[in-house]
Amino acid sequence: MTAVLELVNITKHFPGVLANDHINIDLQEGEVLALLGENGAGKTTLMNILYGLLRPDEGEIRVRGQRCRIDSPSDAIAQGIGMVHQHFMLVPTLTAAENIVLGQEPVWGPFLKRGEATQRIQRLSEDYRLNVNPGARVWQLSVGEQQRVEILKVLYRGAEILVLDEPTASLTPQEASHFFDILRSMVQRGKSIIFISHKLEEVMAISNRITVLRRGKVIGTVDRRDASEAELACMMVGRDVVLRVSGEHRAHVRKEAVASLRNASVVGSYGTYALRGVSLDLYPGEILGVAGVDGNGQTELAEVLAGLRPLAEGEMCVDGRRVPAGDARQQMELGVFYVPAERKKRGAVMNLPLHVNAILKSHHAPPYSRKGILNHRAIRAFTEEQTRHYDIRCASIDVAAGTLSGGNLQKLILAREISSGPRILVAEQPTRGLDVGAIEYVRRLLLEQREKGTAILLISADLDEILALSDRIIVLYAGKVAYECENKGVSRETLGLAMGGALCA
Amino acid sequence: MTSSRLSSVLIPMLAILCAFAAGALLIALAGKSPVVAYEALIRSAFGNRNNWGETLVKTTPLLLAGLGTALAFRARIFNIGAEGQIQMGALGAAFVGLFLGNLPAFVGIPLILVAGFAMGGLWGGIAGLLKKQFRANEIIVTLMMNYVALAITSYLVGGPWRDPASTEPYTARFSPGTILPVVLPGTRLHAGIFVALLAVAAAWWLVHHTVYGYQSTVVGANEEAARYSGMNTGLLIVLTMFLSGGLAGLAGVVEVAGLQHRVLQNFSADYGYTAIAIAMLGRVEPLGVAVAAFLFAALVIGSNGMQDLVGVPVSIVFILEGLVLLLVLASGYFRRQRRLEREGEGC
Numbered sequence: 001m002t003a004v005l006e007l008v009n010i011t012k013h014f015p016g017v018l019a020n021d022h023i024n025i026d027l028q029e030g031e032v033l034a035l036l037g038e039n040g041a042g043k044t045t046l047m048n049i050l051y052g053l054l055r056p057d058e059g060e061i062r063v064r065g066q067r068c069r070i071d072s073p074s075d076a077i078a079q080g081i082g083m084v085h086q087h088f089m090l091v092p093t094l095t096a097a098e099n100i101v102l103g104q105e106p107v108w109g110p111f112l113k114r115g116e117a118t119q120r121i122q123r124l125s126e127d128y129r130l131n132v133n134p135g136a137r138v139w140q141l142s143v144g145e146q147q148r149v150e151i152l153k154v155l156y157r158g159a160e161i162l163v164l165d166e167p168t169a170s171l172t173p174q175e176a177s178h179f180f181d182i183l184r185s186m187v188q189r190g191k192s193i194i195f196i197s198h199k200l201e202e203v204m205a206i207s208n209r210i211t212v213l214r215r216g217k218v219i220g221t222v223d224r225r226d227a228s229e230a231e232l233a234c235m236m237v238g239r240d241v242v243l244r245v246s247g248e249h250r251a252h253v254r255k256e257a258v259a260s261l262r263n264a265s266v267v268g269s270y271g272t273y274a275l276r277g278v279s280l281d282l283y284p285g286e287i288l289g290v291a292g293v294d295g296n297g298q299t300e301l302a303e304v305l306a307g308l309r310p311l312a313e314g315e316m317c318v319d320g321r322r323v324p325a326g327d328a329r330q331q332m333e334l335g336v337f338y339v340p341a342e343r344k345k346r347g348a349v350m351n352l353p354l355h356v357n358a359i360l361k362s363h364h365a366p367p368y369s370r371k372g373i374l375n376h377r378a379i380r381a382f383t384e385e386q387t388r389h390y391d392i393r394c395a396s397i398d399v400a401a402g403t404l405s406g407g408n409l410q411k412l413i414l415a416r417e418i419s420s421g422p423r424i425l426v427a428e429q430p431t432r433g434l435d436v437g438a439i440e441y442v443r444r445l446l447l448e449q450r451e452k453g454t455a456i457l458l459i460s461a462d463l464d465e466i467l468a469l470s471d472r473i474i475v476l477y478a479g480k481v482a483y484e485c486e487n488k489g490v491s492r493e494t495l496g497l498a499m500g501g502a503l504c505a
Numbered sequence: 506m507t508s509s510r511l512s513s514v515l516i517p518m519l520a521i522l523c524a525f526a527a528g529a530l531l532i533a534l535a536g537k538s539p540v541v542a543y544e545a546l547i548r549s550a551f552g553n554r555n556n557w558g559e560t561l562v563k564t565t566p567l568l569l570a571g572l573g574t575a576l577a578f579r580a581r582i583f584n585i586g587a588e589g590q591i592q593m594g595a596l597g598a599a600f601v602g603l604f605l606g607n608l609p610a611f612v613g614i615p616l617i618l619v620a621g622f623a624m625g626g627l628w629g630g631i632a633g634l635l636k637k638q639f640r641a642n643e644i645i646v647t648l649m650m651n652y653v654a655l656a657i658t659s660y661l662v663g664g665p666w667r668d669p670a671s672t673e674p675y676t677a678r679f680s681p682g683t684i685l686p687v688v689l690p691g692t693r694l695h696a697g698i699f700v701a702l703l704a705v706a707a708a709w710w711l712v713h714h715t716v717y718g719y720q721s722t723v724v725g726a727n728e729e730a731a732r733y734s735g736m737n738t739g740l741l742i743v744l745t746m747f748l749s750g751g752l753a754g755l756a757g758v759v760e761v762a763g764l765q766h767r768v769l770q771n772f773s774a775d776y777g778y779t780a781i782a783i784a785m786l787g788r789v790e791p792l793g794v795a796v797a798a799f800l801f802a803a804l805v806i807g808s809n810g811m812q813d814l815v816g817v818p819v820s821i822v823f824i825l826e827g828l829v830l831l832l833v834l835a836s837g838y839f840r841r842q843r844r845l846e847r848e849g850e851g852c
Contacts, residue, residue: 307735308733328732328733328734328735329735329736331735332735338733345730346729348727349726349730350727351726356719356722356723360730360733360734361734361735363716363719369715369716369719372715373715374713374714374716376714
């Protein structure tokens, strides 16, 4: 076997983060190499470098032993590297064939040689048993079919090396098993595949070798035959000592649950079930940590509690009373406040001033407005007070929220939600992308809030954060509660296995 | 803040200057002296009391319709139906003026304003309701409703509401108590200008000092954040379209009750479409819209004079108007780009 692709000493800095730290990876001809790692481990950065979307600070890429520069996706394609993204990039109103040839249409003068394109696609589709009807419009296709169109698109461009980014994330189990058949048939025909995943079971099922990334470094590469799920889980989440911001998690005198979900199922943005029968209880003065890799239903869980997403099945109770789901105003009045992961798209209005953002949730009530009329003096005084009290660094309260640094923006959002006097606080990835100082500050605020008796749902893909702050922990995997425990002597390995889906029934 | 505020005035000014420079080139190409032509333009718009009167007469409907359009644009609702809403407003006023007998002015004038606002608001509100209920695209709905409104006006003034004393398609004169009096003797300037100025003040207050204004600004800037904050975005859409249509309706009222004193078939010189340009030139701020409406009115009146006095072809006049709009809008793009670049560095 020869290496078709080598990544040598790839290093990439982002401000404050070392996303890739001297990474070495090689891909052999005709193999499936799995790239395993948590969110933020550096997988996506690495693949973006390979596909010419980012340029490395150091290191080189070799294709079949030849050093080459890849400055754009078209360079990558020219080197025979094709990428299938997690979220498909297809034009829904065009046919499968039109999407596949888009950008490389066989033309005769100004005319598309439709027949030729269709024939070639048909042949490729049969060769790899992809079963794509070239004439079908993309919007009519299921998610699995759309993915096969994406794969065809890459094959059509002559790719020998395929990079698949979380390819099974939005597939049903049946579609996923069909997908693995396709992978095998591609390998048989000499293609080499990099398969990015966080699902241990899949990685064990399909790959020849597995490279594990953590915090921008290669932790190790193992042969599938020598690997076990437990070992991979350990490599993925690490065995580091957990630094605690707080002293101890608390042994609780449980009171009544302030909010609970029973068998909650919701339909996510992609039309599939994002939560499947989740039940949980939130108690006053307790932090419930939700661990899991992104995209396993965490955002939808937060949205249900915040009243932004209706329930397909199941029920939600606040103070023991059943309440209708999907009413944001009602949830606020019940005392549910929400710090979203999407700070810029949801948590703040980036092109409006701080004093507008500070009262997003309270502008309709005194003292900020009376009978529909705003009280600018009260609004400004409140905003000034907030920026002082929470140390939000800004030129003035008249600057747009978009001018704040990530940490200060998050402080603004958190301050707003906390100052509303929450009884239930949903914090989704509250420290993602922040610098160390801001992380500590945000964590301290969350703990303070717990002392005040707020029930907190802490959603985080950072296992350290979950272990440092939570009193209880649940792990979400594929929309289900895969594991549940007190935060007392639980091993990272167990949590890692649950996050990778290895503990699912 | 001050530097961005300064540039928000300076850059459009610069754009207008550029437009006039380009216009000068065209005028020269047409064989006329740009200096003479522009002098005629300024003189025709502001030369004497009558010129001022005409400019302000033109400002009035443009300002009201521009305000209405701006209210919708602020909430990122693309109401391009001011033209139809103007028609409906005029018909509302006409109903009061033609069929409610001889009213005293202190009853008649408020009544035509209310009727016009309500009719325009209703016309806009329908589009708002369709958007809220069925996610109907407001651009298409309001555009189509313009044609419907025009057809209704044509039908009424040519049929049931036609002046019995005439065969031409226009209504009879409104009753005296429903006519807006002239406020600048010797000119056609009527009390509608006060309606327009009051509307500017009201819109400014609404936008900057009420919960409605706050919410519509947030919805326009980031609908997801508005939803997250528990705002009733559906209600906001309908209400905004009602207010927007109502203000455009007032433009129709002042035009028929202040100027022609009856409804003519084509009484609106595409004010509703010019209003779109004015709302954008004014950066959807009520005070900005007032300035933009005044500038545009002066440009229209002045260009007419330029055509009459100097013989500059009318097409060049239209090109000049188009250039002003294009360059000011383009300057908005550059301002945004610069801001984006600055923010990009902050990330």
